[in-house]
Every structure is written in structure tokens, then in C-alpha cells.
Amino acid sequence: MIQVNGRAYAKPGRPTVVVCLDGCDPRYLNFKNAGEVFPNISRMMREGFSALADAAMPTFTNPNNVSIVTGAPPVVHGISGNYYLDRKTGEEIMIVDATPMRATTILAEMSRAGVRVAAVTAKDKLRKMLGHRMEGGICFSSEKAGQATAAENGIADVEALVGRSSPDMYSPDLSLFVLDAGIKLLEQDRADLLYLSLSDLVQHAHGPGEREADAFHSAVDARVGRLAELGAVVGLIADHGMNDKTNADGTPKVIFLEEELTARFGQGAVRVICPITDPFVKHHGALGSFVRIYLRKQLELAAVMEAAAAIPGVALVLDGKSAALRYEMPLDREGDFVAIGDTHAVIGSSRAEHDLKGLAGHRLRSHGGLSEQVVPFIVSHPVNEACRKLAENRRLRNFDIFDFVLNGVG
Amino acid sequence: MIQVNGRAYAKPGRPTVVVCLDGCDPRYLNFKNAGEVFPNISRMMREGFSALADAAMPTFTNPNNVSIVTGAPPVVHGISGNYYLDRKTGEEIMIVDATPMRATTILAEMSRAGVRVAAVTAKDKLRKMLGHRMEGGICFSSEKAGQATAAENGIADVEALVGRSSPDMYSPDLSLFVLDAGIKLLEQDRADLLYLSLSDLVQHAHGPGEREADAFHSAVDARVGRLAELGAVVGLIADHGMNDKTNADGTPKVIFLEEELTARFGQGAVRVICPITDPFVKHHGALGSFVRIYLRKQLELAAVMEAAAAIPGVALVLDGKSAALRYEMPLDREGDFVAIGDTHAVIGSSRAEHDLKGLAGHRLRSHGGLSEQVVPFIVSHPVNEACRKLAENRRLRNFDIFDFVLNGVG
Incomplete structure (x- = not known):
């Protein structure tokens, strides 16, 4: 067992993938056409483990991605926003690297214990945080896939690996590229523990049941299905939900x-x-x-x-x-x-x-408040009694997902 | 040490009183005239321990009073409202006794361990919950002070004890009567551990700085001062805060x-x-x-x-x-x-x-939501390092108050 921030995690016995479906409000998965849009994820929800969990506050990308990979809330790891005011200097700081991080990650400690780890993220701003203290693992973003090097990212030629060039920052493919990269890493047996973090571009623009959301989620679902087909234990989590932030007439509120x-x-x-x-x-x-x-x-x-x-x-x-x-x-x-x-x-x-x-x-459409704290929490396989009891007896958090996939699946 | 709901409490070494200042939003204590209105409580805040704590949700009277006397949140003791719908029968139930309670209380276990316990409440609806499982203690309400008997309440002649008759349900004296009863019980050395729970009638009508609120709070403060003067360790807590619930024009929202x-x-x-x-x-x-x-x-x-x-x-x-x-x-x-x-x-x-x-x-003016969760948490004496650390390192709850007064004051 590997100790990380006061919790113990078993090394993966088989390939294990956690996917952070950025901005995946649970209503996308409950919408009436969800069975058709998400055939693979729906099957996991029926046959594996499915619950709702609470994201960390504030319900933004950085605090939650870092909570997920540290298994701990922001008070432990220090990242409580994408952007903050430094009280000492009065400066406003955009977080783009791991400098403000105060805790090690599950990925880092696994890599240091010899597990082959890969972290892939849509936006490069998250990459350095996800790779914080990692040793010898793979860590890159689809945003800067073309610039990945063995020295910096533990892998080169990512565009060749995935078979296409780095997508535009504002295209849904930024997320699909992450998943395709994860699939290739599994197919080529290059990693045993993967964290794949998507972008919420589509969810910011399109609600449950909308054509563009369906198209994107179908593509995500097919790739999640492929990860499972490759024999991986798959955990699906979100960093936050998403709500319309509008007046009754549709104008921004x-x-x-x-x-x-x-x-x-x-x-x-x-x-x-x-x-x-x-x-x-x-x-x-x-x-x-x-x-x-x-x-x-x-x-x-x-x-x-x-x-x-x-x-x-x-x-x-x-x-x-x-x-x-x-x-x-x-x-x-x-x-x-x-x-x-x-x-x-x-x-x-x-x-x-x-x-x-x-x-x-x-x-x-946006997030950040208490209304976006509820997120889906799905494991491709049934989980053991310890995990089931935890989910019944205390408030399940999105940052419990690594506990479930590593300790909960036999 | 007495074990109650998974926590341990020392028997009181000297008279110990917890006062629940019903609806005492922290802004009453921070208002600009607070020093004059609350001379005794202000002194305790300076010389003892003072912090803000979170009440239990929902921020209503019953859930919070029961949380305070059990030292535990509603999931442990079962009281999550004053009024609820019974899913089994479909009936709507007003909680007026201890039937729905699922946990014992600090007061009950102390009374069973031989400590002389007294619980006094403004409204009789709370009395049976506060007296739940108590053995041989004193437990009555100012609402029904005139009907108290030794057999039912562990004390008779309450009106004679306090020196006036039971106040009107909608008078501020309903609360002052509770405090006066507590003072008499201390003066006559009839109890060592007291819980005194007031009514929020005044706070519902009057905000910080209003004349009626000041008059009531001055009277409360004088009585709290008297409790301290009698040598008691005094803990002050609230069940919830209070906010204006109005449109800009002052009409109810x-x-x-x-x-x-x-x-x-x-x-x-x-x-x-x-x-x-x-x-x-x-x-x-x-x-x-x-x-x-x-x-x-x-x-x-x-x-x-x-x-x-x-x-x-x-x-x-x-x-x-x-x-x-x-x-x-x-x-x-x-x-x-x-x-x-x-x-x-x-x-x-x-x-x-x-x-x-x-x-x-x-x-x-009312309460019940997240905005009324922040309440004052005051102890008349400095508390030990264990308590100070607790308050720094985790979210302090109003139901930690018995821990502080019993375990935190040497």
C-alpha cells in the first residue's frame, strides 16, 4: 500500500484509468436520451458502481483536479482556484504550474513506487500540477501535444501516437484527443495507472439533450467503452457540474x-x-x-x-x-x-x-457555486463492501475516486 | 470521562452552564454598540475563548438544540426539523417529544453518572427532547413553569423559585425567565451542569442595533454576567443566525x-x-x-x-x-x-x-438556510490547546460547545 496525504492506496493490479469528465453535470447522464448517448457508461452504471458525490469548493477546475489526484480537499493541497490574490505581495496570480501546491499526489507516489503512471490533460495549465513530483511517468496536454518531449513529458511524438495533430483550444477534440491518447497508451502497454482530464468547453455551451452535447458525449462514451474493453478498471468522475446562468429571457444573469x-x-x-x-x-x-x-x-x-x-x-x-x-x-x-x-x-x-x-x-452556462457541487461518481466494476459502506455512511467526495478504483475493485 | 455518541466528556469540576442564545446572529455581537449592550459577554470574548462556528443544517431550533446536547449532527440523533413528513404513514408530524430521537444526550449520561443536571428551555416543545433519558435531573420550560412537578420535572414551585409567574409565550421574558431560573439553581446549589435554551422571538423581529434587540440583549448579558459571577464556566452558543427576509422595499420575500x-x-x-x-x-x-x-x-x-x-x-x-x-x-x-x-x-x-x-x-426576519449557519461560540474562560487546535484545524460546530466547556477549561 502506498501512503498519500493520510490515505493508503493499493498499487494497481491491472490497468486502471480515472477519467475526469470536466463539467459533466449528473443531468447529462440522467437525461431521457442518456441510454442512447452513453451506452457504455450506462452499462457501467448498472453493472459497476454509480453514485453522486460532492466536488470540492469552489467548484472550479484546478481545485477539483488537484483534489482528485491528491485524494484530499484544497486545505491540504493549497489550490483553491485557477486564479488568486497573493496576500503577501498583493499580486494577482494565474496558476499555471505546481508552485502553489502543498501536497504530493497519488500519481507521484505511485510513480516513485515503480508504477507506470500517465497523466494526460486537455489544457496545459493543469499539466504541471498533475505531474507534480512525478518520477519517470508520462505527463502531457493535448493543447501542447506537438511539443511533448521525452525529457519534459516522458514521451515524444504524441501527435504520431494519437494519429492527428494537436487540436484547437476551443474544439471538442481537445478532450477526445486526451481519451485517444489514453487508449493508445493502454494498447501499447505503456502505463498501468492513468489519469485523463478533459475540458468543459462543450458543457459550458450546451445543456443535457442538446445535439452538440449529445455528439460530444457519444464520442466520449465510445472511448470510455474502449478503455474498458482493453481490460482497464475505469473510474469516471467530474470536477464540477454546470448550470444555466441566465435570466428567464436567456440573457446572462x-x-x-x-x-x-x-x-x-x-x-x-x-x-x-x-x-x-x-x-x-x-x-x-x-x-x-x-x-x-x-x-x-x-x-x-x-x-x-x-x-x-x-x-x-x-x-x-x-x-x-x-x-x-x-x-x-x-x-x-x-x-x-x-x-x-x-x-x-x-x-x-x-x-x-x-x-x-x-x-x-x-x-x-457556468459553475463555481454550491449548485454545481453534485457530480457523477462511476466505477466500471462493482466495488467491495468497504467502499459501498463509505458511500452509504458519509458524504462521498469526487476525490474518493482513486480510493474506489485502486482499493475497491478486487 | 463519560462517553456520549462517540465523544468523551469530563464531569464538571465546577458549575458549568451552556446557554443557547436562540437566533443570536453573530452580527448582534459585532454591532457598533455591542460593547455597551453586551459588557459581560464582550469581556468573555476578550478574556475567554471566542470564535465563529457552524450550526447544523437545516438551521432551525430543534435540530440544533438536539445537536448541541448530543454533541452530534442530525444524522446521529434523527431530529432534522421541528416538523416532518413520516414517509411510512404519509403523516405530517409536529415534534413535541423525544419519540423521534435516536441518540442519548450529554445531559442524560451525566445525570446517569451522578452529576446534578438541569435543563431549562423557553418553549415546552423542546423540553422532552432535552430531558430525553435523563435520570433524576431537573428539566422544565418557562412556558409551563407553573405546571412543573417534582415527579415530571424534578422540581416544583418554579414560579416561586424565580419569583414571578410563567411569562407569556410571545414575551421576551420567556427567555429571561430561563436565565433567572438558571441563576437561582446555581445560587441554591441545586445543579452542576446546566443547559439553558432561550427563544428567538426578539431576533425574529429586531435586527442588530435596534432598540428592542438592545434592551433584550442587555437583560440577557446581565444574567450571563451573573452566572459567571457565581463561579460557573459559561459557554454561549446559538442554534442559528438570523437575516432579514425582505425585498428592497421591506416587504417579505x-x-x-x-x-x-x-x-x-x-x-x-x-x-x-x-x-x-x-x-x-x-x-x-x-x-x-x-x-x-x-x-x-x-x-x-x-x-x-x-x-x-x-x-x-x-x-x-x-x-x-x-x-x-x-x-x-x-x-x-x-x-x-x-x-x-x-x-x-x-x-x-x-x-x-x-x-x-x-x-x-x-x-x-428568519433562518433555516446556509446564510444562518454561522453562529457565535464563546467560552467564559480560556480553553486548552486541544480545543484551540480543534478550532483552528477543522470547522468548529455549535455542537462542540459541551466539549469546550467540559474538556477545555482546566
Whole structure:
């Protein structure tokens, strides 16, 4: 057994693959046409193990991918957003490497124990975090597949391996490329433990039952079926769900919180940080349902929190310490307070910082809040009693998935 | 050490009192005049231990009072509302005794170990739960102080003890009577471990800084000061916070969810249960920010949840199992789904079931949701390192208070 962040994991007895279906709200899998769109995954849900689990807060990509590979919440690993304000320097930082990570990963410790590990991700921003402390494994992104080298990524010629060139950042193929790479690695017997992390581009634009979502998910499902066919134990998980963030007329429902608080408390009174911000935000304009607020002037925190809570669409405000403790987030990276949007509202800073032109006619769909915490949790095989009991008796988390695939399947 | 629900508690070495300040939102204690209104409690906050803690969900009186005396969340003790629908019989049940309780209490086990225990509550509805399994202790309510007998309550002549007759149900004195009774029991050396649970009548009507709230809190503070003066270790906790539940114009912000879902899915489609409902609801009209929804017809759960989540003011909907696991509530008493209101919205069933005439000119203030989970957690004395570490390293809960006063103060 390999010890990682206080939990023990068995080395894989056969090829084991965890797929993070980025933004795969459980409603995609429950929609009325789900049986046709997801024949393979539906079969796994019937014949293996299927439940709903809670993602880590905030329900964004980085905190959850890192939670999944560390088997631990953000308070343990330090990643509580894609983007944060460094309290020491006052700088706003885009997380693009593993510098802010405070914990080792299951992938790293397995690689150090001689297991052949591969981590493949759609966007390169995640790659260095997933590969943190890994030794001798394979780790690359489909975004930069063409630039992978043996020295840096443990593999070269990824485009040749997959049989096509690196996809466009805003194409669904960015995710399918990840899965195809995983299939090839299995077919060529180059890895025993794989983590494949997709992009939520399609889910941001298309809800359950929409043609484009169906087309993408059918392609994902076929590839998941192929992974199982190759004899792998497959775990399917998501980093967060997804909801329409619109008014009744379909227009985006956005609270520009920095603007509203500035109007009330004066220019420069507060800074609102949107931790969904990442290098590629065309599909959501950096708008999610969780933000951190920093006071920049001598203000009464309670008064500013009250003002934020009174804005329609704000579901909940919490002071930073309460939020950190309640949602197991690192306190030193927390705001003076946080604001969480309701199911159908996103919170931004000011109009100038959010460009919604990239939506290109789609309605706004996004995540980050409590409404996107419920995600599917599926294992291709039945799991043992210890895992079944865990799922019955405590709140199952998305970051329990490696426990289930490594310790739960005989 | 006495074992209760998996935790160990030291017998009190000196008189120990836990006061549940019903509905005492932390903002009452942070308001600008708080130093004058709360001189004794402010001193305890400076010289003893003071933090914010999270109440149990839903943030109602019964679930939280029972969590506090059991030291455990609702999934352990079974009380997840004041009012619930029994799935086996279909009956709607007002909880007025200990029948639905599934766990013993700290008070009961201390009384069985020979500690002189007293539990005093404002409303009689709570009394039987607080006295559950108690042996030879004192347990009465100010509501029925005049009817207390040695056989039933372990004490008679309560009105003589306190020096006045049982107060009106809708008077602030209902709470002050509880505190005065506690003071008398200490003065006469009749108990070593006391739990004193107040009523939130005043907080429902008056926010921080309002004259009526100040007057009530000054009276509470003086009595808390007297308890400390008598040499007791005093723990102060709340069952939930409190927020204005109003539109910008001060009118109540109410979602009549059963009406809205009936309009959408047909007569008799759903039943909405408001677990805030109790025998005395004039001050809030049985309107809180957490409801349970039961489907009465063959409907697609996801479709009904979607419809509910789309209503402005609904912060979050969760299927029953997810809600039960996330908030540690008993699954067999959960709805098909739950709906949680945002900071300033309450959710009711239909207009006919909620009478707001009792507000008598006050704006609607209430609780039940996530925004009322943060409560003050105060101990009159400094606590030991084990307690301090607990408060730093994990989410402090209001039901940790007995641990702090019994195990944390030397």
C-alpha cells in the first residue's frame, strides 16, 4: 500500500484509468436520451458502481483536479482556484504550474513506487500540477501535444501516437484527443495507472439533450467503452457540474460585484477576484458562481458583507475564515469574504473585466457555486463492501475516486 | 470521562452552564454598540475563548438544540426539523417529544453518572427532547413553569423559585425567565451542569442595533454576567443566525413553492414541508429558508428540481440523498429533494398555510438556510490547546460547545 496525504492506496493490479469528465453535470447522464448517448457508461452504471458525490469548493477546475489526484480537499493541497490574490505581495496570480501546491499526489507516489503512471490533460495549465513530483511517468496536454518531449513529458511524438495533430483550444477534440491518447497508451502497454482530464468547453455551451452535447458525449462514451474493453478498471468522475446562468429571457444573469460595492463604498474600496479566471475564458467570460472579496480601504467587513448579501442572485456570503473552515479551503489564500451565486447567477467583478462576446450566441452556462457541487461518481466494476459502506455512511467526495478504483475493485 | 455518541466528556469540576442564545446572529455581537449592550459577554470574548462556528443544517431550533446536547449532527440523533413528513404513514408530524430521537444526550449520561443536571428551555416543545433519558435531573420550560412537578420535572414551585409567574409565550421574558431560573439553581446549589435554551422571538423581529434587540440583549448579558459571577464556566452558543427576509422595499420575500410547482406540474403534484413549523409561529409565519419537497405524482425528479432551482430567491436545490449526506441529516426523514433560500428569501408552501399577520408591522426576519449557519461560540474562560487546535484545524460546530466547556477549561 502506498501512503498519500493520510490515505493508503493499493498499487494497481491491472490497468486502471480515472477519467475526469470536466463539467459533466449528473443531468447529462440522467437525461431521457442518456441510454442512447452513453451506452457504455450506462452499462457501467448498472453493472459497476454509480453514485453522486460532492466536488470540492469552489467548484472550479484546478481545485477539483488537484483534489482528485491528491485524494484530499484544497486545505491540504493549497489550490483553491485557477486564479488568486497573493496576500503577501498583493499580486494577482494565474496558476499555471505546481508552485502553489502543498501536497504530493497519488500519481507521484505511485510513480516513485515503480508504477507506470500517465497523466494526460486537455489544457496545459493543469499539466504541471498533475505531474507534480512525478518520477519517470508520462505527463502531457493535448493543447501542447506537438511539443511533448521525452525529457519534459516522458514521451515524444504524441501527435504520431494519437494519429492527428494537436487540436484547437476551443474544439471538442481537445478532450477526445486526451481519451485517444489514453487508449493508445493502454494498447501499447505503456502505463498501468492513468489519469485523463478533459475540458468543459462543450458543457459550458450546451445543456443535457442538446445535439452538440449529445455528439460530444457519444464520442466520449465510445472511448470510455474502449478503455474498458482493453481490460482497464475505469473510474469516471467530474470536477464540477454546470448550470444555466441566465435570466428567464436567456440573457446572462451576472452580478458585477466590484461595481456594485464600489458604487456603495467608493472607488478602490474592494477588489473582487474571480477564481474561475484562466488563460482561456472565451466560453464563460471568466464568470462563475464563486468570488473572493478583498477590502482595500478601512471598512467594516460586516457592512460590506451585508451589502453583497442583499444583491439578488447572491445565495450566500461568508467571512473568509468561516468559508475556509466550512469548505476545507486554505485560509491564507482566502478572501476577506466570499460570495456564492445561486443556481442561476454568476458573480463577476466589473463589466470591463468580463468579455461575453466569446459566447457566440450560446446562453451562459457556468459553475463555481454550491449548485454545481453534485457530480457523477462511476466505477466500471462493482466495488467491495468497504467502499459501498463509505458511500452509504458519509458524504462521498469526487476525490474518493482513486480510493474506489485502486482499493475497491478486487 | 463519560462517553456520549462517540465523544468523551469530563464531569464538571465546577458549575458549568451552556446557554443557547436562540437566533443570536453573530452580527448582534459585532454591532457598533455591542460593547455597551453586551459588557459581560464582550469581556468573555476578550478574556475567554471566542470564535465563529457552524450550526447544523437545516438551521432551525430543534435540530440544533438536539445537536448541541448530543454533541452530534442530525444524522446521529434523527431530529432534522421541528416538523416532518413520516414517509411510512404519509403523516405530517409536529415534534413535541423525544419519540423521534435516536441518540442519548450529554445531559442524560451525566445525570446517569451522578452529576446534578438541569435543563431549562423557553418553549415546552423542546423540553422532552432535552430531558430525553435523563435520570433524576431537573428539566422544565418557562412556558409551563407553573405546571412543573417534582415527579415530571424534578422540581416544583418554579414560579416561586424565580419569583414571578410563567411569562407569556410571545414575551421576551420567556427567555429571561430561563436565565433567572438558571441563576437561582446555581445560587441554591441545586445543579452542576446546566443547559439553558432561550427563544428567538426578539431576533425574529429586531435586527442588530435596534432598540428592542438592545434592551433584550442587555437583560440577557446581565444574567450571563451573573452566572459567571457565581463561579460557573459559561459557554454561549446559538442554534442559528438570523437575516432579514425582505425585498428592497421591506416587504417579505417569500417563494410559495408548492403553489409554483402546482401551477407547473398540476394539482397534487408535490407536497412542500416547512420544517420551521412549530406550535408558535406568529413571529415568522412558519417561513424559513429550507424546505423539503415530496413528489406526489409520477414526475421526473430532475424536472421538478430544475423548475424549483429556476425560481429567483432559491439558492440551491439538492436531491434528498445528496442533501442528507452533505449536511449530515437522517436520510429516512429527508424529502425527495430540498430547496434552500438565499440570504434574503424564505420558502413556504402555499399562501393559505402561512399567516404573516402576526408580524404586526415588523419586517420578516428568519433562518433555516446556509446564510444562518454561522453562529457565535464563546467560552467564559480560556480553553486548552486541544480545543484551540480543534478550532483552528477543522470547522468548529455549535455542537462542540459541551466539549469546550467540559474538556477545555482546566
